[in-house]
Amino acid sequence: MNKKRTTLKDLAKELGLAASTISRALDDHPGISQETKEKVLNKAEELGFTRNSIASSFRKNKTLTIGVIVPRIDIHFHSLVISGIEEYAYKAGYNVTIFQSRDSIKRESKITKILQNKMSEGVIICLGTETNSYEHFEKLNRMKIPLVFYDRVPTGFEANKIIINDYESAFKATEHLIEVGCKRIAHIGGSQSTGIFKARFEGYKAALVKHDFPMEKNLVHFTKDLSYEEGALVAKKLLALKSRPDGIFCSNDYTAVSAIQVFQKNMVKIPQEIAIVGFSNYPISKIIEPHLTTVNDRAFEMGMAAARLLIRQIEEEEDIIQTEIVTIKTELLIRESSTK
Amino acid sequence: MNKKRTTLKDLAKELGLAASTISRALDDHPGISQETKEKVLNKAEELGFTRNSIASSFRKNKTLTIGVIVPRIDIHFHSLVISGIEEYAYKAGYNVTIFQSRDSIKRESKITKILQNKMSEGVIICLGTETNSYEHFEKLNRMKIPLVFYDRVPTGFEANKIIINDYESAFKATEHLIEVGCKRIAHIGGSQSTGIFKARFEGYKAALVKHDFPMEKNLVHFTKDLSYEEGALVAKKLLALKSRPDGIFCSNDYTAVSAIQVFQKNMVKIPQEIAIVGFSNYPISKIIEPHLTTVNDRAFEMGMAAARLLIRQIEEEEDIIQTEIVTIKTELLIRESSTK
DNA sequence: AATTAAGATGCAAACGTTTGCATAAAATTT
DNA sequence: AAATTTTATGCAAACGTTTGCATCTTAATT
Known part of the structure; x- marks a missing residue:
């Protein structure tokens, strides 16, 4: 006694009309009289009829x-x-x-x-x-x-x-660091075999070039996954340098956040001593203290x-x-x- | 010249078999000979045939x-x-x-x-x-x-x-605070018209009762959305009390994190002066310093x-x-x- | 009044797959 | 060798909707 779905045909039988008429009425087809349309709509409501859209998909070849x-x-x-x-x-x-x-x-x-x-x-x-x-x-x-x-x-x-535009976004982010007065800007990047991370690195480089900054090899670090942990590792390396950078452009927010935390633990003031910019505008960026400057990628x-x-x-x-x-x-x- | 999909019938015609045989062969039906099954499989592969599962859904009434x-x-x-x-x-x-x-x-x-x-x-x-x-x-x-x-x-x-089990989870979280030595435990809760937040509050209360702690009205605060901002607001209220709590059980991680930050800004040491427990194990809980004790809800x-x-x-x-x-x-x- | 046009509805096939039943061929039993 | 069982395959209907075309009715035009 499985309750069967009401079909177009059931409706048709009830109303003494053809299934095709019902179908068209429900579609508000111009060839159907207003009167019939109303009758159909009412009956459909009454019987709780709704189209079986699988059958419809099948017939129309549209899912x-x-x-x-x-x-x-x-x-x-x-x-x-x-x-x-x-x-x-x-x-x-x-x-x-x-x-x-x-x-x-x-x-x-x-x-x-x-x-x-x-x-x-x-x-x-x-x-x-x-x-x-x-x-x-x-x-x-x-x-x-x-x-x-x-x-x-x-x-x-x-x-x-x-x-x-990863290139341009990175360019602007880096240029922003230059504008706020950073002189030596580091980069924490992602795998260079991934297009977007390569583009971000290129944007970073281009900003340096434009402002006649040298690119210092030991300020650039590529990670595997841009993970929180890798970010901390790189931050520690930067911290150990005799002459530290005063700005970092990170290819994502996780590495940026962990860098902030590593520096803070080591009494390095953010942003006074090192300014940091991330990428992606993750929720964490608005929570970490100080709040993180980042690129909104508008996901x-x-x-x-x-x-x-x-x-x-x-x-x-x-x-x-x-x-x-x-x-x-x-x-x-x-x-x-x-x-x- | 729309390239049509290959259908069962096309396959059938190619092989000189009936569509039903093809269908059964593809289903590995026991009534079909091994030989035929292989022929069908090969031809299907050759013509790149795959079943139209909309038609199948339609027929079988299973999607x-x-x-x-x-x-x-x-x-x-x-x-x-x-x-x-x-x-x-x-x-x-x-x-x-x-x-x-x-x-x-x-x-x-x-x-x-x-x-x-x-x-x-x-x-x-x-x-x-x-x-x-x-x-x-x-x-x-x-x-x-x-x-x-x-x-x-x-x-x-x-x-x-x-x-x-929100009740029990909250109970355990609160009891944990008691076990680490907290004497006056506050609660930042969610809307009490929502079942889960009410249950968390009840669990908190039950833990206090079990250990003969009084429930102090001014240590319990309910928020509307358990938002980051509301958490900060409540934290400031708790901070302003002449006798502050030494532990807080929060109904989610956002309020817990913002409470931590508010306290830290005001030179209150976490966890030494106030221990904090959250709820839900959000990613932020592993990033905030100190890392947040929280309930893993196993989403x-x-x-x-x-x-x-x-x-x-x-x-x-x-x-x-x-x-x-x-x-x-x-x-x-x-x-x-x-x-x- | 006869013809044409417009309006409303119905008929029937089609979409691709599945499935109960029928049939044919081969293998087994009598 | 006939009767029976087993094995393999085919036939045809069905699922619910849509759509081109046909049909019938009514209104408009001559």
């Missing part, structure tokens, strides 16, 4: 669903991006299915297959660290499923991308932009495949860690 | 999709829970569609309708703050769609729930448990509707903020 693949959901940056994606997608009538690759290319590849079968109409991706080939995405491309990458985007693979807006671009490509009539690269404007949030 | 409704994705606690849900669901072959209610009951209700139409097979929910009636969920219940609530769960509404495990319970209920043959309440074990993470 109104987009997939999102991120390395991990519980990284604050990604959760903000997903939030932005969901927000835009919801308003546009799309649903969002999420997957974590957990940085495994195998899992990433399997997920693309699932999305293919599930007839996802488009996919938003942040690549995992392992990912160095893009065959699994090419397959989606061949099936005309639009893709949008964000943050960690593929290189040498034409695709839609949502990025920030939420990235998500919105990714969803907007994807949905536009899904709904575009033309089949002229073209890719877009959208750059989100960042802003330097100047706080106490750099205001001498 | 292998679960919905998740959270107030906001970018709250760290929720992103951890979602991560746990995704992890379990992925391994069980289910997909996860996420929605943010943004604490609006209207949006929450609309989402339940979408999930109904989309034939979600089950839903995991953390209620929004506005939610005080459960009709929209009752409707899902009536359609035999299993529901699992976590964290903010409905009261007076029989349902599956994943919770932690990831909550997500796993929610998905496990939901999927079990989805797949259960029996129709005996029963609800389960799962309590996740917490642990007190003792760090420097409370070790005198």
Whole structure:
């Protein structure tokens, strides 16, 4: 005695109309009389009828669903991006299915297959660290499923991308340190095989060059993961130098925060003796004392932009495949860690 | 010249077999010969065939999709829970569609309708703050769609729930303060109309009672949102008292952290003069100096448990509707903020 | 009044997969 | 060798919605 769902046909029978008429009435089709539309609407309400959207998807070949693949959901940056994606997608009538690759290319590849079968109409991706080939995405491309990458985007693979201008943001952050009077600026960077961290380093270098500062090798340190722990390690190295830097540009907020703490423990005053700038505007940056100057990477807006671009490509009539690269404007949030 | 997907029928034609045979072969059905299975598998590979799972869902009336409704994705606690849900669901072959209610009951209700139409097979929910009636969920219940609530769960509404023992966790946290020698313990609590925060307060009280400590009214403060700012406000009030507390149990980590900072700015030593315990094990708790003693609420495990319970209920043959309440074990993470 | 146009509704096929039942062929038992 | 069982495959309907086209009614135009 499983209670069956009410279907279009049930409604049709009740009203003595054809299923097609009901369908059109619910769609507010111009060819259906106002009178009938009202009758249908009322009856639908009465019987608690709602369309079976799986059947609809099946028939129309449209699922109104987009997939999102991120390395991990519980990284604050990604959760903000997903939030932005969901927000835009919801308003546009799309649903969002999420997957974590957990940085495994195998899992990433399997997920693309699932999305293919599930007839996802488009996919938003942040690549995992392992990912160095893009065959699994090419397959989606061949099936005309639009893709949008964000943050960690593929290189040498034409695709839609949502990025920030890491180079320019780093440049401005470094220049800000120069403007507040720093003379010798260090850099705590990320893995140089990752595009965004390389770009941040380049931006740092460019600012030094512009202002005729020499680049001192022993002031530049690259970490593996930009982890809190690695940040402390580098900070200790900088602390041990006979002539310490008076400013540091860090490629993320974790290393910046741990550097602040290391210096403070060693009685080095922030920002008076060393000014510090981070990157990403993590919640911690507004809590640490002194509050951290950092680059707002506008993760939420990235998500919105990714969803907007994807949905536009899904709904575009033309089949002229073209890719877009959208750059989100960042802003330097100047706080106490750099205001001498 | 839209490239059409290869279908079962295409495969069937290619091989001179019936579509049903292909379908069964791909399912490794026992009635199909090994030889045929191999031929089918090879041809499928060759033509890049994958099942259209929308058609399959439609036919089988099974979508292998679960919905998740959270107030906001970018709250760290929720992103951890979602991560746990995704992890379990992925391994069980289910997909996860996420929605943010943004604490609006209207949006929450609309989402339940979408999930109904989309034939979600089950839903995991953390209620929004506005939610005080459960009709929209009752409707899902009536359609035999299993529901699992976590964290903010409905009261007076029989349902599956994943919770932690807030009372006991608070009790232990407070007792820990007593054990390290605190004599006068304050409490920074959340809105008492929210079950979990009331339970934490009750646990605090019970620990005091057990150890024959009086409850001092002016040491107990309830905030609206347990926000960082409110924590600072309460901390300042406590600071202004002629006889200050020597320990504080806070209902979350934000208020605990801001209290630490307020005290430190006023030259009050943590933990020597005031020991502090938080709740939730936010990332900040391991960064703030001194590191914060806090209750690990095991958000990831909550997500796993929610998905496990939901999927079990989805797949259960029996129709005996029963609800389960799962309590996740917490642990007190003792760090420097409370070790005198 | 005859013709045409416009308006409202119905018919039936289609989407791709699954599944109960039927059938055919081969293997086994009598 | 006939009867029976087993094994392998095919047939056809069904799932609920959508959509092009056909049909029928009514209104507008000649």
